[in-house]
Amino acid sequence: MTAYRIKVADTPAEHEQIHALNYATFVEEIPQHARNAQRRLVDRFDAENEYVVSVDAAGAVLGMLALRARRPFSLDQKLARLDDHLPPHRSVCELRLLAVRPDWRRSRMLRDLLAFAAQRAIVEGHDLAVISGTTRQLDLYGRLGFAPFGPLVGTAEAMFQPMYLTLESFLQRGGKSLGLPTGTARTSACFLPGPVSRSPAVTEAFAAASMSHRSAEFAALMDRTRARISQLTGAADAVLLVGSGTLANDVVAHSMRGLGQRGVVLANGEFGERLIDQARRTGLRFEPLRKPWGESFTEDEIAGVLRRERAAWLWGVHCETSTGVMNDLGLLKRAASSTGCELCVDCISSIGCVPVDLSGVRLASGASGKGLAAYAGVAMVLLGGPAPRLSAPVPRYLDLEYWLHHRSMPFTHSSNLLSALAMALETGNFAARYAQIERDGRWLRQALRARGLGVVAPEAAACPAVATIALPRALSSLAVAAALENQGTRLSARSGYLVERNWIQVALMGPYDRGALRELPDALARAIASCGATKDQAA
Numbered sequence: 001m002t003a004y005r006i007k008v009a010d011t012p013a014e015h016e017q018i019h020a021l022n023y024a025t026f027v028e029e030i031p032q033h034a035r036n037a038q039r040r041l042v043d044r045f046d047a048e049n050e051y052v053v054s055v056d057a058a059g060a061v062l063g064m065l066a067l068r069a070r071r072p073f074s075l076d077q078k079l080a081r082l083d084d085h086l087p088p089h090r091s092v093c094e095l096r097l098l099a100v101r102p103d104w105r106r107s108r109m110l111r112d113l114l115a116f117a118a119q120r121a122i123v124e125g126h127d128l129a130v131i132s133g134t135t136r137q138l139d140l141y142g143r144l145g146f147a148p149f150g151p152l153v154g155t156a157e158a159m160f161q162p163m164y165l166t167l168e169s170f171l172q173r174g175g176k177s178l179g180l181p182t183g184t185a186r187t188s189a190c191f192l193p194g195p196v197s198r199s200p201a202v203t204e205a206f207a208a209a210s211m212s213h214r215s216a217e218f219a220a221l222m223d224r225t226r227a228r229i230s231q232l233t234g235a236a237d238a239v240l241l242v243g244s245g246t247l248a249n250d251v252v253a254h255s256m257r258g259l260g261q262r263g264v265v266l267a268n269g270e271f272g273e274r275l276i277d278q279a280r281r282t283g284l285r286f287e288p289l290r291k292p293w294g295e296s297f298t299e300d301e302i303a304g305v306l307r308r309e310r311a312a313w314l315w316g317v318h319c320e321t322s323t324g325v326m327n328d329l330g331l332l333k334r335a336a337s338s339t340g341c342e343l344c345v346d347c348i349s350s351i352g353c354v355p356v357d358l359s360g361v362r363l364a365s366g367a368s369g370k371g372l373a374a375y376a377g378v379a380m381v382l383l384g385g386p387a388p389r390l391s392a393p394v395p396r397y398l399d400l401e402y403w404l405h406h407r408s409m410p411f412t413h414s415s416n417l418l419s420a421l422a423m424a425l426e427t428g429n430f431a432a433r434y435a436q437i438e439r440d441g442r443w444l445r446q447a448l449r450a451r452g453l454g455v456v457a458p459e460a461a462a463c464p465a466v467a468t469i470a471l472p473r474a475l476s477s478l479a480v481a482a483a484l485e486n487q488g489t490r491l492s493a494r495s496g497y498l499v500e501r502n503w504i505q506v507a508l509m510g511p512y513d514r515g516a517l518r519e520l521p522d523a524l525a526r527a528i529a530s531c532g533a534t535k536d537q538a539a
Contacts, residue, residue: 006113020040052113053113065095074132079151085150087166090125128164141161196369202427233356233364238383239408240378245346249346268325275315289302293322324462329356349509363382374421375420377417441464453471465508481493491506
């Protein structure tokens with residue numbers, strides 16, 4: 001048999017073939033609908049269906065499955081009080097019209113269609129799916145984790161069993177039947193800055209039995225993890241809190257009140273602007289130094305402002321994720337040292353992606369869910385010395401000295417998050433990882449520019465792990481991202497600052513599929529072309 005690929009149907013030709021396959025399956029094979037001369041069956045929910053299809057190299061549709069989340073479902077019309085039969089859930093979708101050409105039914109195509117559709121449902125936030133399963137395939141549905149409920153529906157010639165599939169059942173039973181590792185779902189290629197993909201070892205560590213944060217075992221795990229992150233970054237010590245990188249920056253901001261009366265905050269992108277906002281909310285006295293998004297600072301202009309303001313501290317972002325610009329950490333150190341002020345740095349998107357040397361840095365922030373490729377939820381404050389002494393109290397959860405005094409565990413902590421982070425630090429070959437990201441990032445930027453796509457960061461200041469792409473205003477960045485997602489590739493486009501500027505973003509942070517990366521520039525060019533063609537047709 002020839003090769004095929006699984007995708008979301010997005011062309012008129014594919015939809016016409018769907019109507020033909022729908023007729024062949026649900027009229028001629030399963031006598032559910034009346035015959036017609038056109039041998040074409042358009043589903044009554046066609047406009048609301050998302051069709052997952054398998055196509056060969058010539059574009060022929062070999063199999064299909066429809067996903068729909070709008071009520072009422074077709075099953076609502078067959079079974080009264082449908083919700084009374086369903087287990088607790090957040091969001092439910094309906095899977096319908098599963099059809100595969102007879103010559104492909106003994107292949108693994110059926111499993112691939114179901115795996116892709118399940119991943120789409122998970123990405124869209126559904127944790128329960130319902131079907132009307134043909135009685136001819138009940139054993140198959142049972143192996144996939146579907147549970148029957150209610151009476152049979154349909155006609156004597158075409159009987160169906162209502163069934164549901166929970167997310168947990170799919171991951172534990174269906175995933176195994178689909179040839180996936182137990183407890184996981186097959187994922188699309190992920191090029192998001194977060195959440196990132198994770199190694200099986202990290203996933204297994206997260207799933208281990210929880211332990212008390214007051215236990216000796218937890219204390220030893222905490223001490224070991226703090227030591228490893230300090231060793232990786234060159235920091236003198238580390239505090240690990242339960243929270244996001246924003247929490248780490250809030251702790252840094254409150255701690256900076258002990259560094260002196262006045263400082264300077266740098267901003268040349270979204271996350272520098274967030275530091276300015278956090279400094280203001282904390283009541284710090286400072287002068288903002290801004291550059292246009294995508295531009296870099298010079299040592300002279302930073303040092304000049306520090307001297308003019310008689311600044312006691314400087315706060316900036318190392319990797320400005322929004323634009324993909326890497327602000328030179330060595331330059332920031334020199335500017336701060338030449339004026340005798342303390343340096344504080346947001347390293348949330350750089351730790352684990354590029355070498356980070358925090359020697360000479362008083363305070364820095366990090367997070368577990370990006371370059372370290374663990375689960376989001378551990379906020380890190382890294383220190384180059386003792387915590388700054390504060391003259392006035394701060395909220396207890398933001399008191400860095402308090403956290404240090406209690407060895408990073410004064411309050412309830414998550415052993416699962418900490419175990420996953422510890423495993424990521426212990427098993428990560430960071431030297432090899434840095435080299436790979438550097439090579440792949442350089443190749444990606446060259447490939448994008450060769451196809452006429454505008455990379456926001458200039459090459460001399462580009463972060464290897466982030467490529468932000470400015471699309472022409474004639475195209476919708478969200479539409480381009482959706483077209484890629486329909487092909488199984490996820491990248492960042494939905495953050496407000498990206499939408500506002502019509503940007504999309506490729507991140508090489510967690511473990512990523514290098515084969516998918518090699519295909520990405522061409523896939524992106526095709527997605528742009530298809531969105532442009534759609535726009536032209538609409539006009």
